[in-house]
Amino acid sequence: MSGRRAARRTAVFLLYQWDVTGQPLASLYEGDVDPYASALAERVIAQADDLDARISAAAEGWPAERLGSVERSVLRVALVELDGDDVPDEVAINEAVELARRYASDEAARLVNGILGKIAREQVA
Secondary structure (H helix, E strand, O other): OOHHHHHHHHHHHHHHHHHHHOOOHHHHOOOOOOHHHHHHHHHHHHHHHHHHHHHHHHHOOOOHHHOOHHHHHHHHHHHHHHHOOOOOHHHHHHHHHHHHHHHOOHHHHHHHHHHHHHHHHHHHO
């Protein structure tokens, strides 16, 4: 697994644990965590309410809190990457879809793709 891909996976796992347990992020680290993964997770936590509002608006009838924790964590990470300039939108979306497919379901992957595609199109408009 490549560096950034593994870091995204780690960030999603940390955020899933944070989302489910409510524990501080620092208490969830075991050993050395990739700097990109910890930066992603910290940015997500700092913006979680805003990210969830954007997810809810794009999901049309599926508020972020109704989504599973895995899907929500994947979407949050992808949105942070979409908002940045260092990852192309297509890469951020593709990586999120693959994470959702691998750790949730094919249906979750389609949902993630639809939500992120809508958000990405609205950012360009």
